[in-house]
Amino acid sequence: MIRTLVVSVTVLIVSTSTLHAQYFGRNKVEYFDFDFRILATEHFDVYYYPREERAARIAAQMAERWxxxxxxxxNHEFNTRQPLVLYGSQAEFAQTNVVPGLLPDSVGGVTDAARRRVTMPFAPTMAETNRVLGHEIAHAFQFDIARRHGGDTAQPLWFIEGIRPDPIQWTV
Ligand SMILES: [Zn+2]
Structure with a gap:
């Protein structure tokens, strides 16, 4: 079941060195103020712009499928809701403060290891958006499983990417 809550949200992002992208190790405190809406699905709180509602609903279904x-x-379930922040385009994503000044076009999305928050733009196609969603949600599972087992979520990038989070690698 999907319901829409219309809210104006100021999202305060306090990133530690556990912010996961294709680089790591920077400490940042950022915030951004957008008129996001939240689409609440069974497991996700999907943040999106009102103009992206159609795409956000499709992405929300893809996220639930992953x-x-x-x-x-x-054999793992999250205890808390999974935040998923969707930007309308790569350009808007790159302009955000999520990872200021550091986002090359090749970064399709980021997953904050400490909070498990996935932040990403819509890719040019929904198929590619689906692939990035699967990749980042795989990271969310990696981080949550590590945390649940008492492990540090600040694992080295070679390890996190090395265990092949790409959905194409998974027999699912
Ligand atoms: Zn990755």
Missing amino acids: YSRFSTLL
């Missing part, structure tokens, strides 16, 4: 696959495959 959740279902990974939770079954890994």
